Amino acid sequence: GGGAGANTAGAESRARPTIRCKHVTFAPTGQGWAASTTEGVMVYTRDSGLAFDPTDLGEDVTPAAARAALKSGDARRALLMALRLRGADGEGALVRDVLEGTPPDAVSGALQGFPASLLPALLESLSQRVV
8 A cells, every 4th residue: 555654765765956055154143144055045043033134135235335325414224224234233333323323303304104124123223222
């Protein structure tokens, strides 16, 4: 008959795809790492509460670009980039710099139509600065 052993024998003889790893990088905190493979980017972290959304990142989203946007008066773009990169610098200096460097008259424009996915990060960052 066709018992369980017959199904597993066929599965064992099937060739598995080869996945090649092109690059591995570790988080400065030692709490996670990422690998660029032939199957895509794999991100691993020990922090189960961390939410990572790679659709918000691009090669142009960098700490230097966020600071340049703030300097040029684009507080909204600077804030969005800083929050997307939150945690990349360890102590949150980029988010702090953008929050503290945003002129009071630019706050309402920076928050207009703010993405709901970044609201928790914004509120957490703001709450850490309330004395």
